[in-house]
Amino acid sequence: MWVDIDEASCKSSTLSLGICRQSVSTGEKMIMARAVSLIATVLLTAGIVTGTAVGPAAAATPCPSGEVCMYEGYNFTGTMRYMWPVEPGDCAGLTFKVLSVHNRSFEFQRLWANGNCTASNVLVAPGGKIGRPNFVVRSIGGR
Template structure:
């Protein structure tokens, strides 16, 4: 179960390295609707995202994988701890542990 919450306008430090969360946006360059997840997805698990996202900041302490399809298939990108991805090459619909 995803415990994401929609975020309104926030200060720039909301997704700072000490926040331990995954921050996703529906548009490139951290624009559009923001969804935050305050946990890491465990290894081998995967969920479909409520909305497709195009940018992410990983502030949890392990790498996470973001997938093109809801069932975590198709193209994917591994995003490491404290890595920012301002623009995926595809709309992300799945998120899982490595």
């Protein structure tokens, strides 16, 4: 189990919160793992823990207003990631597979088959959805 002890007693096992590790049984480890998982879930659900500019979310999570939501599966299934709309004339290469897009931004967004906004493309209007494009989306550009 985790216990608070004075700093002098903490050696190389010190965590950033000033809590030290001690030997624990397998049962106690399972309880701690469940507790940590529950805390992480609560923090993520509350929005306290944030990601990078492109954040993942569960597919059941609605696409936030003002964002461009990208799904790893057809017809808005699988992992959802979202980002701010790309400005006109700019290009954002994607490092993950995108098979459907919901544009909840107020900007037109163009989906591209190549990572540098070239090749096959399709325009998605503000509020529009593409559930099954004819290609894997590799980049997004503003109009």
